[in-house]
Amino acid sequence: MQAKAREVYVPPVLQDLRAGTAELHIALEKRLPFFSDLLDTNAFGRLMQAYYGFYAPLERALLDSAAIPADFDLTPRLKAPVLRADLQAMHLPGEAIDSLPLCRSLPVINSSADCLGVLYVLEGATLGGQILRREIAARLSLDADNGAAFLDIYGAATGRRWRDFIEYLGSQALDAHDREAVVAAAQTTFSCFERWLESREVLA
Numbered sequence: 001m002q003a004k005a006r007e008v009y010v011p012p013v014l015q016d017l018r019a020g021t022a023e024l025h026i027a028l029e030k031r032l033p034f035f036s037d038l039l040d041t042n043a044f045g046r047l048m049q050a051y052y053g054f055y056a057p058l059e060r061a062l063l064d065s066a067a068i069p070a071d072f073d074l075t076p077r078l079k080a081p082v083l084r085a086d087l088q089a090m091h092l093p094g095e096a097i098d099s100l101p102l103c104r105s106l107p108v109i110n111s112s113a114d115c116l117g118v119l120y121v122l123e124g125a126t127l128g129g130q131i132l133r134r135e136i137a138a139r140l141s142l143d144a145d146n147g148a149a150f151l152d153i154y155g156a157a158t159g160r161r162w163r164d165f166i167e168y169l170g171s172q173a174l175d176a177h178d179r180e181a182v183v184a185a186a187q188t189t190f191s192c193f194e195r196w197l198e199s200r201e202v203l204a
Helices: 012-031 041-064 078-088 094-098 112-140 155-171 177-198
Strands: none
Touching: 012 041, 012 094, 012 112, 012 155, 012 177, 041 078, 078 177, 112 155, 112 177
8 A cells, every 4th residue: 555645734825825926927937038049148137237126125125124023034035235246246337236227116015924925036036046047057157156146146055945934934923814915015026026127128
């Protein structure tokens, strides 16, 4: 007799997030140009400038929101400093980086639920960066040393840090209303990001 497969517990909030963001996630993924034949080093640089223009103000909004749960350390998960270093590695001067357009249409972050929804999108993008890292390294010869550290920001710890975040998310005492707020914030983050990239004319 075969042993029964061990069932993996999926927290309700994660079930809600997966269901509520799948369509937005797939739609954005199809438009990202990482696998486009037209993506060269210059186009990649413009794409990363647009990413910086979204991540920098969004992470600042998170830090300024006073909504980050007291037991969650956001600092080691910030991406904007690494994006800035990547742009400098691609020979963009500091003053030019400081002059880059920044997204003003950002998710509203008024609660810890809002914060968790935003972080779900940002941390999930970091996990997905592992596939992109290999593509960009093979095609453009860019890696963590010369402009693509953002795609491998957690290095060998990527999988573990994603699991840590999901475990943290699942450990939160969230009622149905809270879960709706988490999902709504994640959906808004996807939508704001896609509209921003579209406005910067970097999508496929």
